[in-house]
Amino acid sequence: MSDQSGNESGVTREGLEHPRPGREAPADDLTVRRRGGAGGRGRGRGGGRRRRGRGERAMVPDVEFGSYYGKPVLNKPVWSAPDIAGYLFLGGLAGASSLIGAAADARGEDRLARVSKTGAAAAAVLSLSALVHDLGRPMRFLNMLRVVKVTSPMNLGAWLLSAYAPAALAAAGAALTGRFRPVGVAGTVGAAALGPAVASYTAVLLSDTAVPAWHDAHREMPFVFVGSGAMAAGGLGLLGAPVAQQGVPRRAGVLGAATEVGCLKLLEHRLGFVGEPYRQGRSGRWMKAGEGLALAGSALALLSRGEGCGRRTAGAVGGAMLLAGSACTRLGVFAAGVASAEDPRYTVGPQRERLQRRGAER
Template identity: 45%
Template sequence: MTTSEFDSYRPPEEPRRRRRRDRPDGREKTDGREDGREQGNRRHRSGLAPSTSDGGREMAMVPEPQFSNTASDSYYGRPIVKAPPWDERVAAYLVCGGIAGGSSLLAFGAQLTGRDVLRRNTRITALAAAGVGAVALVADLGRPERFYNMMRTVKLSSPMSLGSWVLAGFSTGAGVAAAADVDRMLGEKLPLGPLRGMLRAVEAPAGGLAALLGAPLAGYTAVLLSDTAMPTWNDAKEDLPFVFVSSASIAASGMAMITTPVRQTAPARALAVLGVVADVVATRYMEARMDPVAVEPLETGRPGMLMKWSERLAIAGGIGTLLGGRNRVVAAVSGAALVTASAFTRFGVFYAGKDSAQDPRYTVEPQKRRLAARRRAGITDDSITTVR
């Protein structure tokens, strides 16, 4: 008789009736083969197999998992959800998208109010930020053709697909508008020839297009993050876009205050003060509405430190803008604080989402609470626990 490591999981079974055959001497004769169930019973009696009260039921091959505060208690010591393979280049793209989107809105306002220096600087800032962000995104993808593949179709249910088209349309409008201002700044010395007249004709519509796509560019990345299975990102899906848009407004205002003389930065200063209020309120409101476990990565460790300093710098930059924004040095320092605060917010959210994938507690406990809430509400005909 041979045994294997799996025999210990086989429960004892009742023996089958053995066939009887007559022998010449009149005694009964068996077929010489021992029933498998009898073998299991014999192994059980000899201590090779665990006992069971129900021989007709299959035994579990894997023990019931128990979750605590460490990832080692998940299935085979692995996290329940897999974090995306994104690094700091994606976080840099989040920051650049906010600066580009907010700067295009400021540029359009300057275009309408005749603030030429503010319009020029914010247009160039928008184009430069979009370019740096696009380079960071393509670098993270690994091969440039992967970005081209995303442009082959439009999928309305995919934030990545829509975001790619938003980035492409925004970059086109911002590029045309910035080219017109750069040409003027250089005294029309660019070798444009007959294209200069065409550039002047499409400059204003191009600036309007960039402004129209500015808010989606600044906020679609929040939708992209919250559309994943990362517990912290997914739990913040209803409020994270507002945090990103308000963060974009203070980043763009800060860049304008750094690059533009104070005589033309009145719209940027106003947007900065309003943006600081909106950013602080939106962030705190988001954290208050999140699950008490899913919000922990935003409040602890490296992400927690970044989020705390983001709020401090935003408030300091807002106060400096409000009280001393007409002074060139104070305006520049306040603007730098606002840009840094915006970057800290996006890096903090980025790191928190990735950290939340490492501990199964952030996945299991919110799911249990959502399931309990559904049962209290009388929803008992399904087992959906992953969405609210």
């Protein structure tokens, strides 16, 4: 490398040979940097921030993260809200209704059994339809059944729904027609056995993604979805069953609402900053609506105990609120995931916190 005077300069093992004038930074420039920038003004006394336990000052100020051209770090989910949010809600309703239908059979409550089994079958068919519609072509769903991949929640979910839907349809058909009782019993037992998995596997499906609001909530999400499904199934039973047979759906709805609301509070508290989408924006409004409907529906369900026209009305209105509350929660969870994927802060912020914790532990 040569300068204007023709001298060669370079770095060797012995040091810098033929130093070029102006190679080193001027002392006044370094002084300005140490003081926090031009004008000599920095943050705090003496400019810059002191490191913990040392007398050194940070030369580079903190900056807010911004992605290239304002683009998100993650690609947001390409799933459509009506299809997949409905798929989440209907799966929970179907799985929990099958359990209530089996309990109603054991108690000899035929009307409740018919309502729950029919609701489970209808929800299973609609859930499958929503999934296939979002995929675009039925063959894409069938292609998932060509293999069994235990590490893929979507693949296992496809197999689970393929086994659950025929069982639920058989149970509902026997309950509605009063015929083929052995087939109906087998369908009821099979649907009830698979019901908990159907109600909760979609939580695993969401948590297995890189979306911050879903992935970081993997501990509480299955409990939220199971509680939401029980709340919806209980609401359906309160709407369709006679007052004398509302004991099981009432308990399921109230317990499910308490589980959903309580686990969501734990989720938001543990996630902290990443849990903001569950409290803010459009997703936050869905979540608040779901919580309000769950609490109001539970109160009306508890007031519906006993006989009387007013209590029957309270039970029906409470059941409708529980169903609507469960649907709002699923919409809110879906929207919160999309919002967290669109904002790079929810991806980069937790990574920085983890790095800082590791640095402090060393």
